[in-house]
Amino acid sequence: MSSRSALAEPPVAPQEEHPVEPVSHAGRLVSEHDYWCRYYSESDIRYEWNDGRLEEKPVSNYGTLLALAWLAELLRWFLRSEPVAQESVPDMGFRLALPDKTVIRRPDLALVRRDNPQPLLPLDASYHGVYDLCIEALSDLSQADIARDTETKKAEYAAGGVREYYIVHKEREHLAFFHLDPDTGLYRPIAPEDDVIRSEALPGFQFRIADMVAGTDITELRHDPVYNDYLLPAWREAEERAKAEAARAEAEAARAEAEAEARAEAEQRAQAAADRATAAARGRTEAEQRAESEAQARAESEAELARLKALLGNKHDPD
Structure with missing residues (x-):
């Protein structure tokens, strides 16, 4: 065998693994x-x-998702002040048994009114009733995606009895807001008044389209007349809760500090008592040692005295 063939083959570099794209079953x-x-x-x-x-549910662009997030946050503020509905979690599906077909849809955001005969329950993984408000973040990647939300789902939600349907997008021309007409069973557009959309499914909930498109900081809107009826009470309640939490935290910190000081004082007293006990024990030991030394000295003195007496006695003995 040649020396070349006896050498080990160089290690083969591992192949870089590429992430596997999920296979769509659409x-x-x-x-x-x-x-x-x-x-x-x-x-x-x-x-x-x-x-x-x-x-397959298409993906919306970032700007549209920001508009949806803004609206979701505003709805949560409204529900703090007016708890008339429950907010579903994103993409929680619900079943619509329509006259011509059955579908299962997963709105990006949905609400259930408190008077809905089917409430959202803590263990629900899907909603077993019909939502009162459905909101979809429009995907504009293709004309088919646009038609899916603006035509197909709009017809399904109306036929299924969803009271209101909002289509959200980062651009005004793609926004749409509908309320179900109980007489016709069809959606009629919610016409903005001074750029303000007013909900009928959630009485008292309203917002300015320009604020949603711009993503205006909601904290800056609480004194705006469009929002202050529900933002201000919710804001004050949140501030009161924050103050109460701060007061509780401060009281808890003071109590913990007082307990720590009491423990430290108790430990100091206990240490002082232990030091006194140690000193007393040391004093007793030293006293015992001194007594023992004195006793030993006395014994030695007495023995020496006895020895001297015996020695003198022997000197006076006539024998």
Whole structure:
């Protein structure tokens, strides 16, 4: 065997692993049971179910998601002041049994009024009733995506009995707000007044479109007449809660400090008592040692005296 062949082969560099893109099953025919069991909780791809067929939910752009987040935060402030509804979690699905088909939709944001016969329950993974307000962040990646929210879902939500439907986008021309007409069963647009949208499903909730598009800091709007009816009470309540929490924290800190000082004083007293006990024990030991030394000295003196007496006695003995 040659020396070359005896040498070990150089190690092969490991191949860099590329992330595997999730495979979309959009368009696949699946039963409703399989959808709930296998696809509803899919982590990488969000699916909705349209009468037996999977539909992949498209992604909205960042600016549109910011507009949605602004509206969601404003709704939470409103519900603090007027707790007339429950907020669902994003993408919580609900089932619509429509006259011509059955669909399962997952709105980006949804609310359930307190008088809805089907409340949101703590253990719900999907909503078992019909939402009162659905909000979708429009995806404009394709004309089909736009039509999905502006036509298909609009018709489904109206037929299913969703009271209000908002389509949110970062640009005004794609915004749309609808209220269900109980006489026709169709959506009618909510016409803005002075650029303000007023909800009928949530009486008292209103907002200025320009503020949503611009993402105006909500903390700056509490004295604005469009918002102050619900922002100011909620703000004052939040401030009072914050003050109460601060007072409780301060009282707790003072109590903890007092307890620490009391413990320190008790420890100091205990240490002083221990030092006194140690000193007393040391004093007793020293006294015992002195007594023992004195006793030993006396014994030695007595022995010496006895010895001297015996010596003198022997000197006076006539024998």
